[in-house]
Amino acid sequence: NAGVTQTPKFRVLKTGQSMTLLCAQDMNHEYMYWYRQDPGMGLRLIHYSVGEGTTAKGEVPDGYNVSRLKKQNFLLGLESAAPSQTSVYFCASTRQSDSGYGYTFGSGTRLTVV
Amino acid sequence: DAKTTQPNSMESNEEEPVHLPCNHSTISGTDYIHWYRQLPSQGPEYVIHGLTSNVNNRMASLAIAEDRKSSTLILHRATLRDAAVYYCILRDVPGKLIFGQGTTLQVKP
Numbered sequence: 001n002a003g004v005t006q007t008p009k010f011r012v013l014k015t016g017q018s019m020t021l022l023c024a025q026d027m028n029h030e031y032m033y034w035y036r037q038d039p040g041m042g043l044r045l046i047h048y049s050v051g052e053g054t055t056a057k058g059e060v061p062d063g064y065n066v067s068r069l070k071k072q073n074f075l076l077g078l079e080s081a082a083p084s085q086t087s088v089y090f091c092a093s094t095r096q097s098d099s100g101y102g103y104t105f106g107s108g109t110r111l112t113v114v
Numbered sequence: 115d116a117k118t119t120q121p122n123s124m125e126s127n128e129e130e131p132v133h134l135p136c137n138h139s140t141i142s143g144t145d146y147i148h149w150y151r152q153l154p155s156q157g158p159e160y161v162i163h164g165l166t167s168n169v170n171n172r173m174a175s176l177a178i179a180e181d182r183k184s185s186t187l188i189l190h191r192a193t194l195r196d197a198a199v200y201y202c203i204l205r206d207v208p209g210k211l212i213f214g215q216g217t218t219l220q221v222k223p
Contacts (some may be wrong), residue, residue, distance in 0.1 A: 032177065041215075045212060050209065058210065
């Protein structure tokens with residue numbers, strides 16, 4: 001069981017470039033999330049999805065777009081990268097039911113925008 | 115979104131129990147209390163969660179106050195590998211986890 005897989009693991013972008021981060025889970029989870037973590041800080045929620053074809057904004061959605069075309073994949077896009085988006089990005093997933101299940105996190109994507 | 119309050123840091127000696135407190139005075143009746151930990155350069159790792167009753171698993175125990183306004187994560191015998199940032203989080207109805215700053219646990223040999 002791979003769990004939650006994030007690609008790429010590292011990336012350096014120039015200001016204004018675009019990129020897509022991929023999150024894939026093989027646990028048949030309904031809910032998926034994108035977080036960012038800046039140095040010395042806790043995680044902040046960017047966007048999330050409660051099912052295939054649905055997305056919603058989190059705490060810090062500006063500058064990002066997401067899509068959930070397939071249940072197992074959640075994509076995070078940066079259309080025009082800015083240095084303020086330098087961060088470590090984590091994806092997470094969980095089942096719809098609250099009972100008995102925690103969240104599974106990926107190992108992160110370290111993004112640097114120069 | 116409901117908020118939690120945790121001490122910024124705590125210290126423990128190896129092989130001794132550790133009690134990590136969390137206050138969540140604005141918790142609603144449907145919020146689950148989740149605990150995660152994050153080791154350096156890794157993603158958060160699920161530790162335990164509960165709603166009203168105390169919970170035990172292979173990693174830890176969760177003690178929830180009767181009024182649910184506070185909880186305590188208990189590591190029964192701390193090891194050096196338990197040194198991490200521990201987050202106490204309330205899961206709301208849409209299933210969002212809103213992280214705070216967490217407690218940095220140092221374990222001394």
